[in-house]
Amino acid sequence: MTDAQENRRQVLYWRLLSRLFDHEEQAALESASLAVLQDIGLPPALLDQHAGVDSIVQRHPELAAEIDGVMVPQQQEQRDKAAEVRRAALVSKVLLNVFATGSGTVSAGQLARWQSDAGWLERALGCQPGQLRGGNGTQASGTGTGVGSGTPDLSTLIPQIGPELGALEADLVKRMHLREVLADPALAAQLTPSMSLIEQLLRDKDNLSGVALANAKSLIRRFVDEVAEVLRTQVQKATAGALDRSVPPKRVFRNLDLDRTIWKNLTNWSPEEERLYVDRLYYKHTARKTTPQRLIAVVDQSGSMVDSMVNCTILASIFAGLPKVDVHLIAYDTRALDLTPWVADPFETLLRTQLGGGTDGTVAMALAQPKIAEPRNTVVVWISDFYEWQCEPLFESMAAIHRSGAKFIPVGSVTSAGRGSVNPWFRERFKDLGTPVISGHVRKLVHELKTFLTI
Numbered sequence: 001m002t003d004a005q006e007n008r009r010q011v012l013y014w015r016l017l018s019r020l021f022d023h024e025e026q027a028a029l030e031s032a033s034l035a036v037l038q039d040i041g042l043p044p045a046l047l048d049q050h051a052g053v054d055s056i057v058q059r060h061p062e063l064a065a066e067i068d069g070v071m072v073p074q075q076q077e078q079r080d081k082a083a084e085v086r087r088a089a090l091v092s093k094v095l096l097n098v099f100a101t102g103s104g105t106v107s108a109g110q111l112a113r114w115q116s117d118a119g120w121l122e123r124a125l126g127c128q129p130g131q132l133r134g135g136n137g138t139q140a141s142g143t144g145t146g147v148g149s150g151t152p153d154l155s156t157l158i159p160q161i162g163p164e165l166g167a168l169e170a171d172l173v174k175r176m177h178l179r180e181v182l183a184d185p186a187l188a189a190q191l192t193p194s195m196s197l198i199e200q201l202l203r204d205k206d207n208l209s210g211v212a213l214a215n216a217k218s219l220i221r222r223f224v225d226e227v228a229e230v231l232r233t234q235v236q237k238a239t240a241g242a243l244d245r246s247v248p249p250k251r252v253f254r255n256l257d258l259d260r261t262i263w264k265n266l267t268n269w270s271p272e273e274e275r276l277y278v279d280r281l282y283y284k285h286t287a288r289k290t291t292p293q294r295l296i297a298v299v300d301q302s303g304s305m306v307d308s309m310v311n312c313t314i315l316a317s318i319f320a321g322l323p324k325v326d327v328h329l330i331a332y333d334t335r336a337l338d339l340t341p342w343v344a345d346p347f348e349t350l351l352r353t354q355l356g357g358g359t360d361g362t363v364a365m366a367l368a369q370p371k372i373a374e375p376r377n378t379v380v381v382w383i384s385d386f387y388e389w390q391c392e393p394l395f396e397s398m399a400a401i402h403r404s405g406a407k408f409i410p411v412g413s414v415t416s417a418g419r420g421s422v423n424p425w426f427r428e429r430f431k432d433l434g435t436p437v438i439s440g441h442v443r444k445l446v447h448e449l450k451t452f453l454t455i
Helices: 002-021 027-040 053-059 063-067 081-099 108-124 154-174 178-183 195-207 210-237 258-264 303-320 346-351 361-371 391-403 424-433 442-453
Strands: 293-300 325-332 336-338 378-383 407-415 438-441
Touching (some): 053 081, 063 108, 108 154, 178 210, 210 303, 293 303, 293 361, 303 407, 303 442, 325 361, 361 378, 391 407, 391 424, 407 424, 407 442, 438 442
Parallel strands (some): 378 407
16 A cells, blocks of 8 residues: 555656646646546546636635645654645645746736736745745745655745746746736736736836726736835834934823833832822833934836836835935936936836836936935935946945945845845945945845934
């Protein structure tokens, strides 16, 4: 019986490999896999490449619990080979639906189904929704051999899988007849906003009109609102300035310092009545020390920096809403555009960007330098891959900003994944200058900005 279970598991994984690397269906593997599913009581729909995981779970809701965490390593003293066969069937379905995307034109429904299946892959790996597609997954907890003995521990590949999913999603979006989809409200309603889709919409917005343009704007706004909610939470959780005890605390219940109130009124304790009489209430200070600060964000809007452009635009709008923070936003490729008048509305800001083109940071510097009125109270965030055609003049201008007393923060990427290459020439010089490039998750930039702006 043990050998039979091992053979079943191998059949399912051989089919998985065959379907991933060869689009031609292998009849022998298909019939053998169908027999395995029938023997172990799993629905044959798991072998249907056109069936989404959502539709299967709707018909067989008990499978949802089995798929959740199915690829998380498990520690077992003794192998349960029957359970490994079931895991092999479920893992194969999830991986094939996500990674076997085929070729040809993609419909809005197909894209939505793929995005849903990618969500199931996240659940199978023990990630939070959106965590894996953002490339910021962390290894699931637990130890053991993974999905089965002799198979790789897929949870250790999470950092590599994230970027691959992003590339797959971008390819699917490019294969869509996007303009035709947007012109049909029913099809447009099936689209799930993603960074890849927003990039395509921003690139093609000048070619859209009427219903298609309205649907495109609706998708962009939905995505902006979703990302803004996440980034706003990160800003709120980031380091804040010191408490300002010169400002009297607000006398409201949520600020009541109960421990201090009891301690200060202990002399009013009545042993006979076993009651504490309170003469005075004490409240916690919540006001933070702040000074008027100016934030100048300069963003490279060339083709390789779309993710950064979207995230930085939204971040700028959030910081623009903070008290005593004066935010300026400049976007550039070979030309520079001052987006400061619209910085409070990231949706309107993005609609005014023109993604793509070359890179010439000197034109952006010409707009940024005059905005530095009080260097000590100014932070300049420069977001780019720094592949410039005029390296020396631009770096000298940046070094001059640093020497003036302003805080200069070079950033290589402001993505959810923390990916992005940086010109080694600039990286070494920024390091020598004492302003190393921040190249990582958007949370790093949030922390840097929040700390500076609230000191």
